[in-house]
Structure formats: C-alpha cells, structure tokens
Amino acid sequence: MSTKRQDEALPELAAAIRDIDVPGDLAISNVIVEPYRDSADEAALRAIVVMDGTDADGWSAELTHTLRTQANRLAAEHGLDDYVYVSVFSEQEYAERENETLETDDSTEEIDRLLSEESQGDQ
Amino acid sequence: MRRTFKAEDYLHLADTLAGRTARQGRPRTAYLRRATSTAYYALFHELVRHGANRAVQNGPEDHQHAIGRWYAHGNFRQVARWVENINSGRSAPTAAVRLLTTRGQVNADLVILAISFSDLQDARHGADYDPDYDATRSATLGQVNTARSAIEAIRRMDKYKLHEFDMFLLLALGGERMLRNG
Numbered sequence: 687m688s689t690k691r692q693d694e695a696l697p698e699l700a701a702a703i704r705d706i707d708v709p710g711d712l713a714i715s716n717v718i719v720e721p722y723r724d725s726a727d728e729a730a731l732r733a734i735v736v737m738d739g740t741d742a743d744g745w746s747a748e749l750t751h752t753l754r755t756q757a758n759r760l761a762a763e764h765g766l767d768d769y770v771y772v773s774v775f776s777e778q779e780y781a782e783r784e785n786e787t788l789e790t791d792d793s794t795e796e797i798d799r800l801l802s803e804e805s806q807g808d809q
Numbered sequence: 810m811r812r813t814f815k816a817e818d819y820l821h822l823a824d825t826l827a828g829r830t831a832r833q834g835r836p837r838t839a840y841l842r843r844a845t846s847t848a849y850y851a852l853f854h855e856l857v858r859h860g861a862n863r864a865v866q867n868g869p870e871d872h873q874h875a876i877g878r879w880y881a882h883g884n885f886r887q888v889a890r891w892v893e894n895i896n897s898g899r900s901a902p903t904a905a906v907r908l909l910t911t912r913g914q915v916n917a918d919l920v921i922l923a924i925s926f927s928d929l930q931d932a933r934h935g936a937d938y939d940p941d942y943d944a945t946r947s948a949t950l951g952q953v954n955t956a957r958s959a960i961e962a963i964r965r966m967d968k969y970k971l972h973e974f975d976m977f978l979l980l981a982l983g984g985e986r987m988l989r990n991g
Contacts (some may be wrong), residue, residue, distance in 0.1 A: 726886065743829065744950020747925075747958035754924045758897035767899060769890065771931055779945045794840060796831035802827075803823030 695764050696720070696731070702760045703733055709748045712739045715777060722771060731770045733757050740776035750774060812982075816858075817962050819851035827949040831938055842936040848949075848956040849933035852926060855960045856885060859967055860978040881911060884984030888977055892923035903989045906970035908976040916973050918962035925959035 700717040708714060715738040722732035735753055737745075750772065757770040775783075826844035828836040857880045861873040891905040896915045909915060932952055935942035966974035980987050 689981055725931045726883065740947050741951075742947075744827070744873050744947050744952075746951070747954045750928070750951055750955055751921060751958070753926060754928060755896065755920060758893060758899075759925075762898040769893065769927070771928060773943075774948060774951065775945065776947060779947065783943060794828075794837045797825060797828055797840060798824050800830060 692721075692766070695766055699731075699757075699761055699764050699766060699770075700733070701734065702764070703753070703757050706753065706756045706760075708752055710741075710746060712737045712741070712749075721768075723758070724769070724771065729768050731761065731766065731768045733770050733772045734780070735772055735774045736780045737774060737776055739762075740778070745774045770807070814854075816851045816855040819847050819854070820960075822956055823847040823851065823858060823953045823956070824950070827953060828946060829950055829953070835946050838944050841946065841949040842942065844949050845929075845936035845944065845952050846933050849929040849952045851930075852929055852956045852959050853882065853885070855963055856880070856922075856926075856978075856981075859963055859974075860981065863967070863975060863978060879982055881931065881984070885926060885981045887984040888980045889923035889926045891980075892919055892977070893927065896920050896923075902988050905980065908980065909973050911973065916966070916971055918966050918971070919973055919977060921962040922959050922966075922977075925955045929959075 696719045703719070704714050705718045706714065712733055716736040718734045720732055722730045722733070724730040732755075739780040753772045753774065754770075757772055759771045761768070824830065825834070826840045826847065828840070855861040857877045860876040860880055864876050865872045888909075891901045892909055892915055893899075894901040895906055895910060901909075906913075909919070912947075929952060936944065963974075
C-alpha cells in the first residue's frame with residue numbers, strides 16, 4: 687500500500703475501531719492507529735484504544751480479544767495487510783503518557799510482603 | 810529430582826507482581842514489566858508442554874523433554890500469524906489454510922490462542938527490552954487475564970482432541986520451513 691493510501695486508511699480504520707461493540711460496561715472514547723515495528727522488526731500497526739473508565743482487575747480477556755480480532759478484520763476490510771496490535775488505556779493513563787516520570791506509591795510494599803510470605807511458606 | 814512448575818504458578822506470580830491482590834496504587838514499573846514477561850512464559854510453557862505431551866503421548870518422559878526443547882518462540886509466532894490472517898480474511902499459505910481450518914473456518918479457541926500469543930509475545934519483548942515500553946497496572950493485569958484465557962483455550966482444545974490444535978503444534982515445530990516442501 688502506498689504511503690498516501692495508508693495515510694488515508696489509518697484514520698478510517700481508527701474510526702471503524704471506535705465503532706466496535708465491546709463487551710462490558712465501558713465504552714471506547716478515542717482510537718489512534720499508527721505505524722509500528724513489532725518484536726520481529728516487521729511492519730505492523732498499533733491501535734491505541736482509550737476507554738472511558740478503567741477496570742481494577744485489568745482489562746478483561748473478552749474486551750481485548752474482541753478488540754484484537756475485530757481490529758484485524760476491519761484492517762483487512764480496509765485493504766491493510768499489516769497486523770494490528772492493540773494497546774488499551776484508560777483516559778487517565780493515556781493523559782499520563784505525556785509525563786516524563788510517574789510517581790509510584792507504596793503499593794509495592796504490600797506486594798513485597800505477599801511475595802515474602804509465599805517464599806517463607808515454600809520452605 | 811526434577812523441580813517442576815505449572816502455568817498456574819507463573820500466573821499467580823504475575824498477578825502478585827502486578828498488584829492484583831495488593832489492590833492499591835500503582836506498582837513500580839519494574840514489577841509490572843516482570844509480570845508481563847511472566848504472563849507470556851506461562852502461555853509459552855503451557856504450549857510447549859502440550860506439544861510434547863501430544864507428540865509423545867504414553868512414551869518416555871525424556872522424549873517429552875527432548876521435543877519440548879525443539880519449540881522456538883518465532884515458530885509459534887509464525888503459525889499464530891497464519892491463524893490470525895485466515896481469521897481476519899488475509900492471505901495465508903495454502904497448506905496452512907488446509908491444516909488449520911475446517912471447511913474454511915478457524916476454531917474459536919485456536920483464534921484466542923493465536924491472538925493472545927502474538928500480543929503477549931510483543932508485549933514481553935517491549936517489557937524486557939524497550940525503555941519506552943509503557944507499563945500500566947490495568948494493561949499488565951489485562952495481559953495476565955489474556956494469558957489465563959489462552960491457557961484455558963489450550964486445555965479445551967486438548968480435552969476435545971481438536972485436530973487443528975495438533976496441526977498448530979506440528980507446524981510450530983518448524984514454522985515456515987515446514988511448508989517449503991508442501
């Protein structure tokens with residue numbers, strides 16, 4: 687696909703992904719599709735999907751499977767051969783991407799305690 | 810004595826590192842990156858275990874270990890990509906289409922496995938090597954959810970002895986080279 691054609695196709699694909707009917711209570715608030723080089727250094731696409739909320743247990747497998755399969759079907763329909771990787775963010779997480787460094791909090795102490803308890807239990 | 814591990818052990822460790830049970834705040838980035846890597850390896854080792862078990866069946870355990878070492882990350886990725894391409898309406902090698910589908914359709918669990926593998930492998934690569942990799946708690950826990958879902962899909966395909974799953978595992982032993990003489 688020519689560069690000009692891809693320039694036109696990526697916003698169209700982003701709009702189509704935004705219309706995907708996703709499972710759960712959250713809705714898609716924004717989608718950006720950009721060129722990407724994957725872990726094998728192959729040309730690919732990355733869809734950044736911003737949701738209008740978050741899930742304390744992490745994005746559900748149902749949500750991400752739906753987004754990944756539908757995004758790739760839509761890309762094929764738009765004549766895009768490159769595989770589409772999907773990254774999901776909440777609106778807050780997406781806004782935080784502009785920060786150089788993020789403050790972490792003491793939740794790691796709780797994780798350390800859990801790991802320590804489990805390793806002692808193995809002995 | 811062989812010290813064994815199960816996919817559930819990796820998933821539990823990944824959950825803990827990503828703060829699923831701690832339930833507060835944002836864990837350090839290093840913890841989230843290790844959780845992503847651990848979730849990928851839970852899925853990778855489960856695939857290898859099933860590939861070796863289904864090939865050897867009731868044969869000697871050391872044969873399973875030998876075959877398990879033949880599997881490579883890149884070959885799994887290639888076969889997963891063929892499944893995804895077929896499922897999304899893109900082109901794939903004729904032999905791969907013939908072996909991985911029934912009446913032109915890909916089994917839903919095989920699609921879950923393929924798409925989960927591709928995304929987790931790419932995320933694992935980012936988490937381990939890319940300084941710009943953006944690790945968030947919800948995405949990291951989502952990757953553990955994805956790995957758990959894919960492992961459940963593997964076990965369903967194993968339980969029902971899905972022929973296309975056997976073909977997936979067979980093709981993954983050699984990736985593209987397997988089709989050259991097809």
